[in-house]
Amino acid sequence: MTFIDKYPNEAKLVRWHFGVGFIALAIGGLFGLVQALYRTGFFRSALPINATDYYTVLTGHGVLLALVFTTFLICGFFVWAVTRSLGRPLAHQRVAWVGFLSMLVGTVLATLTILNGFAPALPFESADVLYTFYAPLKGHPAFYVGAALLIVGSWVVGAEYFLTYREWRADNPGERIPLQTFMVLATFIMWYLSTLGVAVEVLVFLVPWSLGWISQVDPLLTRTLFWYFGHPVVYFWLLPAYVAWYTILPKLAGGRLLSDPLARVVFVLFVLLSTPVGFHHQYLDPGIADGFKFIAMTNTMMLLLPSFLTAFTVVASLEHGARQRGGGGYFGWLRALPWGEPAFSAMALAGLVFAAGGFSGMINAGMNINYLIHNTLWVPGHFHLTVGTAFGLTMMGVSYWLVPQITGKRLQHKTIAAIQPYIWFVGMTLMSNAMHRGGLAGLPRRTAEPLFRGEGAAPFDPVFGTIAEMQLQIAVGGTLLFVSLALFLVVMAGTWLTQSGVARLSVNGAIPAPLSGPEDSPRILDNLKVWTAIAVLLVVIAYGLPLWSMIADGVLLPGSGPFPV
Amino acid sequence: MEIHRFEKLWLVAAFVLIAAFIATIVYGSLVAGVSMVSDDGGTVDPDDITASENFREPGVYQAGDGEYDVYVEARQFAFVPGTNSPIRVPANTEVTFYITSSDVTHGFDLVGTNVNTMVIPGQVAQLTVEFDETGTHHIVCHEYCGAAHHDMEGTVEVVAQENFDTEEVTEA
Numbered sequence: 001m002t003f004i005d006k007y008p009n010e011a012k013l014v015r016w017h018f019g020v021g022f023i024a025l026a027i028g029g030l031f032g033l034v035q036a037l038y039r040t041g042f043f044r045s046a047l048p049i050n051a052t053d054y055y056t057v058l059t060g061h062g063v064l065l066a067l068v069f070t071t072f073l074i075c076g077f078f079v080w081a082v083t084r085s086l087g088r089p090l091a092h093q094r095v096a097w098v099g100f101l102s103m104l105v106g107t108v109l110a111t112l113t114i115l116n117g118f119a120p121a122l123p124f125e126s127a128d129v130l131y132t133f134y135a136p137l138k139g140h141p142a143f144y145v146g147a148a149l150l151i152v153g154s155w156v157v158g159a160e161y162f163l164t165y166r167e168w169r170a171d172n173p174g175e176r177i178p179l180q181t182f183m184v185l186a187t188f189i190m191w192y193l194s195t196l197g198v199a200v201e202v203l204v205f206l207v208p209w210s211l212g213w214i215s216q217v218d219p220l221l222t223r224t225l226f227w228y229f230g231h232p233v234v235y236f237w238l239l240p241a242y243v244a245w246y247t248i249l250p251k252l253a254g255g256r257l258l259s260d261p262l263a264r265v266v267f268v269l270f271v272l273l274s275t276p277v278g279f280h281h282q283y284l285d286p287g288i289a290d291g292f293k294f295i296a297m298t299n300t301m302m303l304l305l306p307s308f309l310t311a312f313t314v315v316a317s318l319e320h321g322a323r324q325r326g327g328g329g330y331f332g333w334l335r336a337l338p339w340g341e342p343a344f345s346a347m348a349l350a351g352l353v354f355a356a357g358g359f360s361g362m363i364n365a366g367m368n369i370n371y372l373i374h375n376t377l378w379v380p381g382h383f384h385l386t387v388g389t390a391f392g393l394t395m396m397g398v399s400y401w402l403v404p405q406i407t408g409k410r411l412q413h414k415t416i417a418a419i420q421p422y423i424w425f426v427g428m429t430l431m432s433n434a435m436h437r438g439g440l441a442g443l444p445r446r447t448a449e450p451l452f453r454g455e456g457a458a459p460f461d462p463v464f465g466t467i468a469e470m471q472l473q474i475a476v477g478g479t480l481l482f483v484s485l486a487l488f489l490v491v492m493a494g495t496w497l498t499q500s501g502v503a504r505l506s507v508n509g510a511i512p513a514p515l516s517g518p519e520d521s522p523r524i525l526d527n528l529k530v531w532t533a534i535a536v537l538l539v540v541i542a543y544g545l546p547l548w549s550m551i552a553d554g555v556l557l558p559g560s561g562p563f564p565v
Numbered sequence: 566m567e568i569h570r571f572e573k574l575w576l577v578a579a580f581v582l583i584a585a586f587i588a589t590i591v592y593g594s595l596v597a598g599v600s601m602v603s604d605d606g607g608t609v610d611p612d613d614i615t616a617s618e619n620f621r622e623p624g625v626y627q628a629g630d631g632e633y634d635v636y637v638e639a640r641q642f643a644f645v646p647g648t649n650s651p652i653r654v655p656a657n658t659e660v661t662f663y664i665t666s667s668d669v670t671h672g673f674d675l676v677g678t679n680v681n682t683m684v685i686p687g688q689v690a691q692l693t694v695e696f697d698e699t700g701t702h703h704i705v706c707h708e709y710c711g712a713a714h715h716d717m718e719g720t721v722e723v724v725a726q727e728n729f730d731t732e733e734v735t736e737a
Contacts, residue, residue, distance in 0.1 A: 052712040130709050134670045136611075136686060137711065219611075219670060219686045261566045283601060285683045286690035287608065290601040297590060301583050308579035312572055367590050368599035371679040375672050375707035442676035444707040449715035461677055521566040549604070558608045558687025563641075563669050565711055 003084065003405040003509055010083045011406040013096055017076025018399065018406070020104060021069050022492055027111075028064030029485040031057045036431070036478025039448065040471035054448035055128040055565075056117030062131030063114060066237075066387055068107050071150060073395045074240045075103070075157045078184045080402060081243060082161045084509070085180035091164040099156030106149025113143040128565045130446065132230070133206070135222045138562035141210040148202045151195050158188040176518040177526050179260050180247055186267040187239040189532050190232055193539065194275045197228030209562060216559030220287045221550045227278040228543065235274040237387045239267070241354075241394040244347055245314045247511055248401065252344040253337055255321025257514040258313050261521030266313075269306040271531045273299055276542030283370045292546045293367060299542065300365040307358055314351060320515070342414075346397030346421035350390050353428060357385030360436060375446070378439025381432045389428050393421060396488050403495055404507045411506070412494035416487050423484035431477025434470035437462055443470075602682045606663060606689030614638060614665050619689050621663075625654060627734045628661070637664045639671040639684045641711050647704050647719030654696065654721065655729035661693045672707035675721060683708060696723040 004011040034057050037043050049057060083090060090096060113127035120126060127139030133147075161184050165177070177185070205217045205225075250257045257263065279296035282288055319333055327336025338344045360382040363369055373379065404411050411417065439445075441462040460467055524530065568576075593599045607619035614620045623645045626634045633654055638645045646652050654660045664673050664684050671684040680702075682690040706717035 051715055055709065055712065055714070058709075128712070134708075137669045137709075220688055223670070223685065259569075259572075262568070262572070282683075284681055285688075286602050286606050286685060287604050287688035290603040293601055293603075294594075298587055301586050304583050304586075305576075305579055308575065308582075309572075312575045316571075362586060366586065367601060368593040368597075369590075371599070371681045374681050375674065375683075442674070442703075442705075444672075444674065444705050446707070446709045447705075447715045516567065553608065558610055560611050560669075560686045563711070 002408060002505055002507075003080065003402075004408040007083050007089055009093055010079055010090055011408075013090075013093070013100065014076040014080050014402075014406045016100060017072045017079070018403065019496075020107065021072035021076065022489060024064040024068040024072065024107070025485065026489055028061050028069060029482055031061040031064070033478055033482035035061060036474055040475040040478075042471075042475040051448040052128075053118060055130070056114065056126070058446065059117070059128050059130050060111070060114045063110060065392075066131055066233075067147070067150065068111075070237050070387065070391060071103065071154050072107075074187075074236065075100070075154055077240055077243070077395070077398060077402070078161060078187075079157075080406065081180040081184050081247075082164055084511075085178035086164060086168045087178075088164070088168060090160055091167045092160065095163065096157050096160040099153045099158075099160065102149050102153030102156060104153075106146040106151075106153060108146070109142045109149065110146030113140045113146065116140070126565050132226060134226070135206060135209070135217050135219050136560035136563050138210055138564050141207060144202050144206045144210055148199065148207065151199060151202075155192065155195070158191065161185060161188060176523075179257075179263060179514070179518070180243060182264060182526065183239065183243045183246070183267050185528060186271050186531075187236065187243075189528060189535070190239070190271050190274045191236050193532075193535055194229050194232030194236070197225045197278075198230075201225035201229075214556065216556050216561050218550065218554075218556055218558060219560050220285065220558075221547075221555070223285070224278070224282065224288070224547065224550060227281040228275070229278070230281055231278045232274040234383070234387060235270055237391040239270060241350065241391050242266070242310060244394050244398050245310070245351055246317075248398065249314065249344070249347045249351075250317035250321055251511050252341065252347070252401070253318045253321030254325040255317060255323075256512040258317045258320060259516045260514040260518045261516065261525065262309060262313055263514075264518070264521065264525045266306040266309050268525060268531050269303070271528075272535050272538060273303050273306075275535065276538045277303065279542070279546070280365055280367070280370075283367050284374050287550070288546055289549075292542070295542055297365060297367045299538075301362075304358070304362065311351075311355065318348070340418050342417040342421055343397045343401035345418075346393050346400065346424075349421050349425045350393035350397065353385050353393070353425065354390035356432075357382060357390060360385065373439050375444060376439035377435045377443040377445050380445050381435025381439055384428060384432050384435070389424070393424050396421065396424075399488075399492060401507060403492060404505050405509050407496060408500045408505070409495050409498050410504075411491070412498050413491045417491045420484050420487045420491065423480055423487065427477045427480030427484055429477070430473045431481065434465075434473035434477065437465055438467070438470045438474075441467065441470075443467070599679070600693075602690050602692060604688075606665075606691035608687055609665055609689055611665075611667055611686035614667050619663075620665055625652065625734055627731070631658045633658055633660050633734075635660060635662045637662060637673065639664060639666045639673060639706065639717075640668050642706070642713045642717040644673070644704055644706075644717070644719040647721070648717070651701075651720040651722045652704075653729070653733055654723055655726040656696050656699050656723050657726065659693060659695055661691065664690045664692075669710050670708050671710050671717070672705070674705050674707045675702040676705060678702065681707075699723050699725050 113124045116124040117126045124140045127143035129139040277300045322333035322336040327333030441460045623638045628634045666686045674681040702721040704719035
């Protein structure tokens with residue numbers, strides 16, 4: 001029985017989340033193409049924007065993709081994961097719908113204020129503050145209210161997972177938490193702990209300040225609260241990809257997950273270490289003692305451990321699947337994997353790209369090497385591999401597999417779907433390698449006109465290649481990514497709009513049990529209260545003193561009044 | 566809970582790699598002498614940056630024998646000094662930059678070098694560097710600071726000590 005037949009209400013909830021996410025993906029993706037071409041100077045005069053509009057486009061791209069697309073896809077995907085793995089409908093449907101509506105209203109508000117940047121005559125003033133919205137640059141209050149509604153909405157949807165789990169627990173005392181639900185709950189514990197920072201930043205400081213109720217805020221304090229949230233948010237994107245890689249991908253490969261207990265260990269490590277690392281985004285911030293930066297650096301490096309464990313388990317599970325399908329040899333088994341199945345190839349390629357992204361992330365995390373690449377094009381080069389591909393492409397793969405199950409409709413345009421992940425892979429390889437190298441040459445990120453026009457100064461000096469060649473790769477790569485994204489949306493729209501019940505679904509939603517189950521693993525792994533308590537303790541150790549030193553001289557001091565953009 | 570032999574090996578290798586990464590950073594800090602921008606610069610009032618002792622009128626000051634202090638104000642959309650007039654410093658001396666902002670958050674990056682810091686209103690970024698070679702460096706503001714962010718740039722000219730005119734130094 002497919003998911004939609006068994007849980008029609010939950011399927012509807014997932015559909016709405018995915019639908020809004022796909023609209024955000026369409027607009028944000030279009031902005032990405034405009035950016036790539038404008039910045040690299042290809043067809044610049046033909047584009048309908050000027051240098052100032054570039055920042056409107058950049059804000060829209062960041063907010064719609066990194067905050068809106070991700071949050072909607074994750075919340076929807078997790079509704080499916082909890083329902084399926086607990087084998088019961090959600091406990092209080094209405095709670096989840098309230099959360100969804102809050103996210104939707106928040107998204108509409110924030111998007112309207114951003115789009116206002118193109119037409120300042122509209123009622124909102126501009127909100128070209130980028131998705132990091134550092135004070136004292138000030139956007140319209142509706143932008144901050146929208147951001148708050150998006151995050152609070154995700155909290156409410158998250159509460160639904162815990163409520164449903166509680167009901168399941170009452171009926172199943174003593175049983176191990178089903179793996180997918182365990183992963184969802186762990187991810188959301190991390191999410192609650194880390195979004196606290198941005199919630200305080202927005203609700204206590206930026207909203208009252210943008211409305212003129214308080215005259216100033218401390219830029220360093222608000223920025224620190226942002227990054228308290230700003231790194232864990234990347235694990236909020238990554239962990240759902242891990243859910244897919246651990247639980248769906250091995251099945252698609254023809255096998256099953258190797259080890260359930262190690263998957264739990266990995267998620268516990270993320271609960272513990274995801275939050276006390278935010279200062280690694282502030283290595284070059286004045287006003288923060290270097291000792292605190294060092295603590296964040298060691299925590300960040302320790303986070304490599306769960307990702308290395310994941311690499312092992314996922315690759316081993318793929319090999320197991322390939323051998324079940326008749327593959328053999330040291331590497332020959334790779335050929336036995338279903339590379340023509342888009343759900344598989346999207347997730348597998350995403351995992352491969354994530355390995356590269358992980359290594360460039362280690363450079364970012366390297367406290368003193370960071371001087372060379374901080375705020376250069378290297379950084380967006382890095383996160384287009386991680387959130388842009390490890391998350392984005394994985395979710396496209398998930399959609400190929402899951403959308404038929406939540407709509408009851410057969411996947412359409414299969415040939416297009418089969419080539420789409422490869423176009424993404426090639427486009428991202430071109431764009432990202434050039435961005436990394438451009439960053440090493442000193443090209444800054446977040447600028448409409450990256451090239452120095454002054455006399456006599458040293459030019460940007462690439463380690464190898466030329467700036468012109470990098471610009472070409474970025475433009476071609478960005479165009480391929482947009483084409484790939486458009487093809488994905490064509491497949492989704494075609495599937496969504498086709499008639500249901502015409503053909504039998506070719507997808508099987510069952511997920512086989514892992515080779516090594518949870519029975520013989522320590523029960524403490526499932527004790528989420530213990531892990532939450534330790535995570536809070538680590539946050540207090542990493543953030544207690546530096547936050548105290550920032551507020552000891554006055555919560556709003558040194559203070560800045562607003563600078564509207 | 567059974568952990569496979571290969572998985573144990575992998576785990577150990579991962580730990581070794583992590584320890585090695587941390588060791589390179591410790592080496593960089595303790596042996597190579599790469600120190601981080603920290604809270605040494607102190608704080609100022611963004612509306613009146615020279616009011617406290619942590620910041621002086623923007624300009625180049627001689628701090629001692631072979632030591633220079635450079636005070637830079639970053640504001641929408643210029644470095645003072647740096648944009649309208651280049652920052653001139655002698656090579657092979659100890660140059661300490663003190664940089665703050667009188668409006669929004671900016672960045673200060675000498676392209677292709679390790680001279681790179683955020684410039685946050687209320688905080689003074691303090692960086693000490695030694696330029697081994699003469700030449701011209703390009704300053705970019707690498708943090709989005711408003712509609713004309715991309716126009717915010719400047720120059721640092723490193724000149725030979727014998728060519729450095731002491732009259733260029735602001736009197737202390």
